[in-house]
Amino acid sequence: MNIASNEGFNKEDLIKFSEKIGYELPNDYIEFLRHHNGGYVKNNISSYLKNGIQKFILTYMFGLGAGDDLLSQFDIYKKRIPNTCIPIGRDAGGNLVCLNLSKDRYGFVYFWDHEEELNYEEGKITIDDLYLIAETFNGFLSSIERDDLKASKEGYNVKKVWVDPDFLKELENNSDK
Template identity: 35%
Template sequence: MNKYQQNIKLLEGYYIRNQKPKLDSSEYIKNLENEIGNDLPANYLDFLLNYGGFAFTDVVYPLLESNEVDDEQVLSVCFGMLPGDSYDLIRNYHTFKDRIPPNFLPIACDRMGNLVCLSINGEDREYIYFWQHDAEEIVDDSEKIGYPEDVYLVAQSFDEFISSLEKLEDDDE
């Protein structure tokens, strides 16, 4: 049993390809780390190997920083080792790398195209952020201190992020 299994089971998630991906994960991880220029944090790597390409229905997480829309966000899909799929981690890195801060790796999304990103280097390495795409600002390399207004802190570690996930409660009661 891995350390995330109990939380994930309670959230009632499922693999988007109806099963855990079957491929040479060591080669995929090596390619990903070469692409991003950093090693993946151990906690995220453990999750990726077990739950990459995993989807949820009605799962939410809080923001540590308030945004104008909502202090709670929905998690739909965790990107994974899915070459050729729209939820492939490397594919999403390439799709968004010029739109998000340079130290971010997009690791998940909601149904609206907003991202959950992992900081892969710097003082905030391993922090998790929410990137709101419809409030997108132009990101350039000169923006070293702070993040654009479309980025909100979610958690100070990947484990903290996973622990913050909850099933959305029905308000119909």
């Protein structure tokens, strides 16, 4: 995975987060936090199962104590995703990568499609309403592929490109992350 890691992993933040959510995190995920503490992901894709294999562009993994951290994301999504899950990452469309922490399917990684959120009453979505990515966090990491832009544009010719000036400024401001 091509990731610009967050700095500042702190074991105390990990303990506080585990106490807040009421679950212990899987060891493979804790190791990821120790090494990277989340961060911006560049040129990587993964996939989930929904009527066949669906691909998504992974853009960010949440860490501890960062601006866009696990605790703030947990608070934002705790009534929108299954109560046995925590959001651990985001794709380019604002969907989530979630880690299940219940005894049943402990450590499984799922994809939460925010477009389907309106199909459920608040707090009624279950783990069966998410899409499986991998049965372990390490399995999720292994599923991540480099998004080779050369291969994806093979056979296509770009004739014209327009980029919203405000969006371009945002891209330029985030290009060093």
